[in-house]
Amino acid sequence: MDHHDHHHHDDDDHHHHDNRYSDMQARVKALETVLTEKGLIDPAAIDAIVETYETKVGPRNGARVVAKAWSDPDFADWLRRDATAAIASLGFTGRQGEHMRAVFNTPETHNLVVCTLCSCYPWAVLGLPPVWYKAPAYRSRAVIDPRGVLAEFGVTLPDDTKIRVWDSTAELRYLVVPMRPDGTQDLDEEALADLVTRNAMIGTGLALAPEQLR
Amino acid sequence: MNGPHDLGGQMGFGPVAPEQNEPVFHAEWEKLALGITLSCGAFGAWTLDESRHARENIPPAQYLGASYYEIWIRALETLLERHGFASDEEISAGHKLQEPAKPKRVLTADMVPGVLARGGPCDRPVDTEPRFAVGDRVRTRNFNPVTHTRLPRYAREKTGVVEAVQGSFVFADDNAHGHGENPQWVYTVVFDGGEIWGEGADPTLTVSIDAWESYLERV
Numbered sequence A: 001m002d003h004h005d006h007h008h009h010d011d012d013d014h015h016h017h018d019n020r021y022s023d024m025q026a027r028v029k030a031l032e033t034v035l036t037e038k039g040l041i042d043p044a045a046i047d048a049i050v051e052t053y054e055t056k057v058g059p060r061n062g063a064r065v066v067a068k069a070w071s072d073p074d075f076a077d078w079l080r081r082d083a084t085a086a087i088a089s090l091g092f093t094g095r096q097g098e099h100m101r102a103v104f105n106t107p108e109t110h111n112l113v114v115c116t117l118c119s120c121y122p123w124a125v126l127g128l129p130p131v132w133y134k135a136p137a138y139r140s141r142a143v144i145d146p147r148g149v150l151a152e153f154g155v156t157l158p159d160d161t162k163i164r165v166w167d168s169t170a171e172l173r174y175l176v177v178p179m180r181p182d183g184t185q186d187l188d189e190e191a192l193a194d195l196v197t198r199n200a201m202i203g204t205g206l207a208l209a210p211e212q213l214r
Numbered sequence B: 001m002n003g004p005h006d007l008g009g010q011m012g013f014g015p016v017a018p019e020q021n022e023p024v025f026h027a028e029w030e031k032l033a034l035g036i037t038l039s040c041g042a043f044g045a046w047t048l049d050e051s052r053h054a055r056e057n058i059p060p061a062q063y064l065g066a067s068y069y070e071i072w073i074r075a076l077e078t079l080l081e082r083h084g085f086a087s088d089e090e091i092s093a094g095h096k097l098q099e100p101a102k103p104k105r106v107l108t109a110d111m112v113p114g115v116l117a118r119g120g121p122c123d124r125p126v127d128t129e130p131r132f133a134v135g136d137r138v139r140t141r142n143f144n145p146v147t148h149t150r151l152p153r154y155a156r157e158k159t160g161v162v163e164a165v166q167g168s169f170v171f172a173d174d175n176a177h178g179h180g181e182n183p184q185w186v187y188t189v190v191f192d193g194g195e196i197w198g199e200g201a202d203p204t205l206t207v208s209i210d211a212w213e214s215y216l217e218r219v
Helices: A003-008 A023-037 A045-054 A059-071 A073-081 A083-088 A134-141 A146-152 A189-193 A198-202 B028-041 B049-057 B060-067 B068-081 B088-095 B110-120 B191-199
Strands: A102-104 A109-114 A161-165 A171-177 B139-140 B157-168 B182-190 B205-212 B215-219
Touching: A023 B028, A023 B068, A023 B088, A045 B028, A045 B110, A059 A073, A059 A171, A059 A189, A059 A198, A073 A083, A073 A102, A083 A102, A102 A109, A109 A146, A134 A146, A134 A198, A146 A161, A171 A198, B028 B068, B049 B068, B049 B110, B068 B088, B139 B182, B157 B205, B182 B191, B191 B205
Parallel strands: A102 A171, A109 A161, A161 B205
Antiparallel strands: B139 B157, B139 B215, B157 B182, B182 B205
């Protein structure tokens, strides 16, 4: 197959203006109608999927994992060795969480997760990814200029902190366990979970100090 | 393929600009895009690897100008047409014009909790022992296939260290094209920032990828 043939079959008219996607609401609605008429999709299933990611599967799941790891050294050890099983023990399993790894921030090393090739993200513990995680600015720069990216999130690390970027190029999905903030020794797991933001579990943030919640 | 999706190290996209209190969805069509994409995935007609390849085949000017859900929809339409479920003509007309291919299953509401909770594990046993061990120095191969690969351009022909043997997994590069799962060992390989980015690289930076065994050569 020569080069011309290769791109020819994908989109015959991509040299011309493509207005099929100028109104996504109309285009996707039409797609839904066609597939429903053919009996290929069930609108109630779509509602159930949307409801799952709006109300059940989101970053509060991951925050519970982190809070337990902070509170329970045995759990933290399990999370380090077999994150998939440790996370499943809290009831968080499934799509885009099948093969989990947890990476722990330390005073020496800060971890940052990206998928430069698409939008791989640990849905089972963080829900659906935010727009910025899937967009070219983050995907292009996280691997070459992580400190510049972190600054845009308001995070400045000491100059000698090592930065480890994890590019999710296979089917492993990464959860960052941020460092436990000072002054939290009296908090229970539920109160600790409130300090764990989504961004802290991607590495573009740090856990909140208790006074930041007030 | 060296498509628009392979973004590591590219420049000119501006600041990340995170949105404060971002909603899960920004429009009703995004909800439909998610639900339809997952529902059609349940047909069993294509793999996640094939859908990734359909996304990266979107021409660069369109890919880089599209939101991620738009990327999903453009790729989904390609897959629906390729596998005989719906044509561009039908979607443009907004109604069914011909009978579709028969899917292995149609996702109904009662199936959703189980399907999402199970996901699609892609670890598979292999007969061979891992070729590399933790601590081994390895070099990634230099190749530029027109087909799917999960070895980013920035990490080709670079020397790094095996940090973990992660298990054996479906080989995306084959599976995306219907050539079988052909599982291989997958390793986390870590590179110094300077090995990848050369002069001026952040001296505190290390970057890892998860690499299938056939991407790697012993140093």
